[in-house]
Amino acid sequence: MGFYPFSNQIINFDDKLFVMQNIKNYIEQNKQRFLDELFELLRFPSISADPKYKEDVARTATFVADKLRAAGADKVEVCPTAGHPIVYGEKIVDPNKPTVLVYGHYDVQPPDPLELWKTPPFEPTVRDGKIYARGACDDKGQFYMHVKAFELMLQTDGLPCNIKFMIEGEEEVGSDNLGVFVSENKERLKADVVLISDTSMISLENPSLETGLRGLSYVEVEVQGPNRDLHSGVYGGAVANPAIILAKMIASLHDENNHITIPGFYDDVVTLSEEEREALNKAPFDIEEYKEDLGIENVWGEKGYTTLERTGIRPTLEVNGIWGGYTGEGAKTVLPAKASAKISMRLVPNQNSNKITEIFKNHFKRIAPDTVTVSVKPHHGGEPVVTPTDSVAYRAASKAIEKSFGKAPIPTRGGGSIPIVALFEQELGIKTVLMGFGLDSDNLHSPNEKYDIANYLKGIETIPLFHKYFNELS
Amino acid sequence: MGFYPFSNQIINFDDKLFVMQNIKNYIEQNKQRFLDELFELLRFPSISADPKYKEDVARTATFVADKLRAAGADKVEVCPTAGHPIVYGEKIVDPNKPTVLVYGHYDVQPPDPLELWKTPPFEPTVRDGKIYARGACDDKGQFYMHVKAFELMLQTDGLPCNIKFMIEGEEEVGSDNLGVFVSENKERLKADVVLISDTSMISLENPSLETGLRGLSYVEVEVQGPNRDLHSGVYGGAVANPAIILAKMIASLHDENNHITIPGFYDDVVTLSEEEREALNKAPFDIEEYKEDLGIENVWGEKGYTTLERTGIRPTLEVNGIWGGYTGEGAKTVLPAKASAKISMRLVPNQNSNKITEIFKNHFKRIAPDTVTVSVKPHHGGEPVVTPTDSVAYRAASKAIEKSFGKAPIPTRGGGSIPIVALFEQELGIKTVLMGFGLDSDNLHSPNEKYDIANYLKGIETIPLFHKYFNELS
Numbered sequence: 029m030g031f032y033p034f035s036n037q038i039i040n041f042d043d044k045l046f047v048m049q050n051i052k053n054y055i056e057q058n059k060q061r062f063l064d065e066l067f068e069l070l071r072f073p074s075i076s077a078d079p080k081y082k083e084d085v086a087r088t089a090t091f092v093a094d095k096l097r098a099a100g101a102d103k104v105e106v107c108p109t110a111g112h113p114i115v116y117g118e119k120i121v122d123p124n125k126p127t128v129l130v131y132g133h134y135d136v137q138p139p140d141p142l143e144l145w146k147t148p149p150f151e152p153t154v155r156d157g158k159i160y161a162r163g164a165c166d167d168k169g170q171f172y173m174h175v176k177a178f179e180l181m182l183q184t185d186g187l188p189c190n191i192k193f194m195i196e197g198e199e200e201v202g203s204d205n206l207g208v209f210v211s212e213n214k215e216r217l218k219a220d221v222v223l224i225s226d227t228s229m230i231s232l233e234n235p236s237l238e239t240g241l242r243g244l245s246y247v248e249v250e251v252q253g254p255n256r257d258l259h260s261g262v263y264g265g266a267v268a269n270p271a272i273i274l275a276k277m278i279a280s281l282h283d284e285n286n287h288i289t290i291p292g293f294y295d296d297v298v299t300l301s302e303e304e305r306e307a308l309n310k311a312p313f314d315i316e317e318y319k320e321d322l323g324i325e326n327v328w329g330e331k332g333y334t335t336l337e338r339t340g341i342r343p344t345l346e347v348n349g350i351w352g353g354y355t356g357e358g359a360k361t362v363l364p365a366k367a368s369a370k371i372s373m374r375l376v377p378n379q380n381s382n383k384i385t386e387i388f389k390n391h392f393k394r395i396a397p398d399t400v401t402v403s404v405k406p407h408h409g410g411e412p413v414v415t416p417t418d419s420v421a422y423r424a425a426s427k428a429i430e431k432s433f434g435k436a437p438i439p440t441r442g443g444g445s446i447p448i449v450a451l452f453e454q455e456l457g458i459k460t461v462l463m464g465f466g467l468d469s470d471n472l473h474s475p476n477e478k479y480d481i482a483n484y485l486k487g488i489e490t491i492p493l494f495h496k497y498f499n500e501l502s
Numbered sequence: 503m504g505f506y507p508f509s510n511q512i513i514n515f516d517d518k519l520f521v522m523q524n525i526k527n528y529i530e531q532n533k534q535r536f537l538d539e540l541f542e543l544l545r546f547p548s549i550s551a552d553p554k555y556k557e558d559v560a561r562t563a564t565f566v567a568d569k570l571r572a573a574g575a576d577k578v579e580v581c582p583t584a585g586h587p588i589v590y591g592e593k594i595v596d597p598n599k600p601t602v603l604v605y606g607h608y609d610v611q612p613p614d615p616l617e618l619w620k621t622p623p624f625e626p627t628v629r630d631g632k633i634y635a636r637g638a639c640d641d642k643g644q645f646y647m648h649v650k651a652f653e654l655m656l657q658t659d660g661l662p663c664n665i666k667f668m669i670e671g672e673e674e675v676g677s678d679n680l681g682v683f684v685s686e687n688k689e690r691l692k693a694d695v696v697l698i699s700d701t702s703m704i705s706l707e708n709p710s711l712e713t714g715l716r717g718l719s720y721v722e723v724e725v726q727g728p729n730r731d732l733h734s735g736v737y738g739g740a741v742a743n744p745a746i747i748l749a750k751m752i753a754s755l756h757d758e759n760n761h762i763t764i765p766g767f768y769d770d771v772v773t774l775s776e777e778e779r780e781a782l783n784k785a786p787f788d789i790e791e792y793k794e795d796l797g798i799e800n801v802w803g804e805k806g807y808t809t810l811e812r813t814g815i816r817p818t819l820e821v822n823g824i825w826g827g828y829t830g831e832g833a834k835t836v837l838p839a840k841a842s843a844k845i846s847m848r849l850v851p852n853q854n855s856n857k858i859t860e861i862f863k864n865h866f867k868r869i870a871p872d873t874v875t876v877s878v879k880p881h882h883g884g885e886p887v888v889t890p891t892d893s894v895a896y897r898a899a900s901k902a903i904e905k906s907f908g909k910a911p912i913p914t915r916g917g918g919s920i921p922i923v924a925l926f927e928q929e930l931g932i933k934t935v936l937m938g939f940g941l942d943s944d945n946l947h948s949p950n951e952k953y954d955i956a957n958y959l960k961g962i963e964t965i966p967l968f969h970k971y972f973n974e975l976s
Contacts, residue, residue: 076832077830077831077832077833077834078830078831078832079831137834137836138828138830138834140828140830141731144730144731200834201832201833202833228736242735244735244835246833246835248833253798254796254797254798255796255797255798256618256796256945256948256949256950257615257618257947257948257949258796258947258948259917259918259946259947259948260818260820260822260846260848260947261716261718261848261916261917261918261919262702262813262916262917262918262942262946263796263813263917264813264818264820264846264848264917265803265804265812265813265816265817265818265820265848265917266801266802266803266809266812266813267796267798267801267802267803268798268800268801268802269802269820269821271752271821271822271823271824271843272752272753272755272756272820272821274749274824275748275749275750275752275753275821275824276749276752276753278745278746278749278750278753279746279749279750279752279753279754280753281746282746322728322729322730322732322737322741323728323729324727324728324729324741324742324873324874325872325873325875326742326871326872326873327740327741327742327873328740328741328742328743328871328873329739329740329741330739335740338739338740339736339737339738339739339740342739343739344734344738344739346734346738346739346743346746346837347743347745347746347749347826347827347838348734348745348827348828348833348834348835348836348837348838349745349826349827349828349829349830349834349836349838350745350748350749350824350825350826350827350829350841351824351825351826351829352821352823352824352825353821353822353823353824353844354612354614354822354823354844355823355824355825355842355844356551356552356612356614356823357551357552357553358550358551358552358675358881359551359675359676359720359722359822359844359846359881359882360551360611360612360674360822360823360844360947361611361718361720361822361846361919361947362611362822362823362947362948363820363822364821364822364823367824368829369745370827370828370829370833370834372734372738372833372835374734374735374738374739397800397802398799398800399798399799399800399801399802400798401799407832407833408833442735442736443733443735443736443737443738443739444733444735444736445735445835468736471730472733472736473731473732473733473734473834473835473836474730474731474732474733474836475730475731476730
């Protein structure tokens with residue numbers, strides 16, 4: 029087949045003509061509808077963190093269930109939980125074929141600060157080929173590719189595997205109730221692999237596959253000083269100011285090399301070999317572009333590590349929010365009664381989120397002066413994971429990307445966290461493949477979140493190939 | 503007059519029978535109305551710091567003007583300024599008699615945090631003899647005593663002095679437009695002394711007179727990191743977090759002895775003699791009561807100074823508010839684009855607010871790392887003052903308090919700031935007497951601000967005596 033232009037790809041002529049053409053044709057004929065449906069989904073303000081959106085979150089679940097049914101899924105159900113519902117659906121074509129469990133989440137991050145959005149977060153808007161909306165990429169745009177790829181397969185060449193869908197509504201708040209659901213539904217969720225599109229690739233030109241994710245420990249701290257806000261003139265200088273004490277406590281959590289100072293924090297961290305670090309640093313990365321994109325003079329981070337290592341293989345501690353005292357218009361001369369902060373730590377193998385939360389709690393209380401009282405409230409956590417690159421599923425994903433992108437994917441380590449991955453391994457004993465089609469520049473969790481239409485359609489094109497190869501290689 | 507029970511007081515029998523009796527009778531007959539009128543005044547949400555209350559502030563000024571007119575003042579006028587209006591009124595009984603200029607302010611601090619108020623801040627409520635409302639003491643309750651004492655004198659024995667009123671609406675935001683008004687109205691404001699009730703005394707049992715006030719420098723700082731909020735998983739550990747950088751910068755402003763570290767900050771501070779410090783520390787003060795009232799385990803402050811010194815004669819630096827990132831419900835894993843703080847410094851003689859603001863600005867920008875950009879916006883300032891204790895006016899105030907309270911007042915140093923005092927000295931060349939009837943425990947600038955009815959009525963009883971003695975001693 030020397031004349032074949034993609035001879036570096038392990039595919040045969042027939043299936044290229046056959047499957048690929050059908051896929052491309054179906055997408056070409058339906059892409060406007062694929063976009064319209066995603067836009068409908070994006071219009072729901074499914075903000076799981078804020079109780080006042082509970083109804084909107086529920087309505088979103090119903091919408092997702094309807095779309096799964098319409099696409100051809102059986103046993104579709106909106107499963108209630110102690111929190112937001114989980115949407116389940118499946119299509120079993122042949123018990124002897126492998127089964128893929130597709131996981132995604134229909135909830136989104138809060139959109140604030142609202143004033144920084146160029147167009148409303150829940151009114152999807154297209155600007156030069158990109159869809160701007162909260163959840164466009166994380167994760168509505170990405171999980172919906174699977175719903176449409178599922179429809180595409182059923183409408184063209186059929187399903188190469190059995191497929192199960194589990195789309196939850198609490199990923200952005202720590203998937204609090206997913207654990208219970210999973211352990212109570214082990215039979216129903218039985219599968220050979222979990223397929224998740226909730227991560228990024230380097231670019232369409234440099235496709236990549238994530239092979240690891242960081243864990244998370246998220247806490248909220250409160251420093252209480254006097255029993256009431258005080259006049260800063262009458263009491264200033266004589267009573268400990270909780271905002272200043274909190275600042276001093278936070279400041280002490282990183283040393284001059286930006287190492288985290290909490291005793292025992294690094295104890296369980298797996299250190300990579302020189303070879304592994306070299307491989308990791310081979311990924312295409314331009315520090316100047318990076319700084320320019322973020323509008324910063326200089327990067328920051330733990331001494332002795334590159335930017336890719338700092339976000340990939342090293343644990344971190346960040347302040348996600350801080351507040352206390354008067355934050356309104358003008359000047360108020362008050363000595364605040366208390367000050368608070370939301371602090372999260374990203375964890376790497378083999379750190380454990382409960383253990384880290386515990387040592388943070390103890391340390392933070394230990395360093396508090398006796399002029400204040402400190403409380404630490406754990407929000408949620410998740411365990412770090414490394415996904416194998418030698419599994420059938422990983423090879424199937426790699427091959428699918430190689431075929432649709434014309435280039436083999438680069439293995440990378442993701443900085444984010446998807447607690448469900450560790451949960452699945454532990455509860456169901458199955459591995460996960462992280463086949464994400466987003467970009468780091470998609471402004472996840474930020475104003476003006478976006479998802480390129482090209483990535484959305486490319487995902488819908490790639491997913492059927494994954495199922496095909498997963499079946500063939502199994 | 504050996505049989506006379508208050509023989510220690512320099513007063514004669516007649517005026518005790520005469521003036522005191524008339525004063526007491528008039529207060530007795532009118533006290534309910536005095537309270538009702540104050541309650542009306544307290545119902546106006548005259549929050550000068552927040553633009554959306556502009557109309558309420560204006561309505562408050564009109565109300566004050568009406569009450570001055572009703573009490574018998576001439577030439578009453580609501581004088582517009584670039585900001586909130588100033589209310590003026592006067593009564594000239596005899597050009598040869600001394601003239602007292604009464605200053606007060608009808609604007610109030612913002613009431614938040616609202617949830618901590620037991621009863622609504624703008625619905626005055628009496629609980630065991632105390633009036634709870636924003637502005638009850640600072641300064642509506644205190645300046646209104648002068649309006650009622652003015653009425654009382656006109657309705658009984660007449661005015662011993664000429665009296666001018668200047669009640670402003672921007673004291674809580676730095677009296678920005680008062681300077682212009684004063685310099686443009688020097689003739690109209692001509693007086694022999696300024697009388698202000700906007701400070702505290704130790705207690706009704708231990709009356710005191712303030713002999714000094716601290717100055718103020720108030721700034722707002724902003725630390726800007728990346729050009730947008732970032733996903734703390736994707737970018738955390740590699741991009742400087744403005745909330746952490748701000749915390750480190752604030753933490754560095756006090757050293758381990760709680761000395762302020764800004765170079766040059768203490769250069770102009772007048773240090774008191776051992777004798778002066780001893781005298782200051784003689785004031786009745788119970789550290790255990792103080793801690794219990796505030797609900798704190800321990801006091802805090804500059805090493806080598808007592809609590810009375812820390813709040814009276816030493817400059818301070820406090821964080822009045824801090825905010826950045828996600829502060830809503832639940833958990834959001836964001837690396838904030840920026841973080842801000844409101845920071846105020848209390849100044850003592852001879853520090854200068856403009857100079858201190860300038861050195862703070864330079865220092866704060868100098869200590870910022872190159873991973874962020876910092877801006878410092880000055881809010882407002884005021885100069886520290888010391889009032890003479892040997893003046894006719896101080897002696898008149900002391901004598902008035904001694905007569906109505908039966909005990910000579912203790913001279914104290916106030917921690918608060920009233921920029922107008924320095925302004926008056928400079929623009930009109932006259933001194934001020936700070937005859938305050940509030941208590942430090944009145945929750946100024948805090949939720950549940952209060953003013954004791956007993957102090958309110960005691961003030962109305964004392965003020966006429968001040969005018970009487972000021973005239974006699976002049």
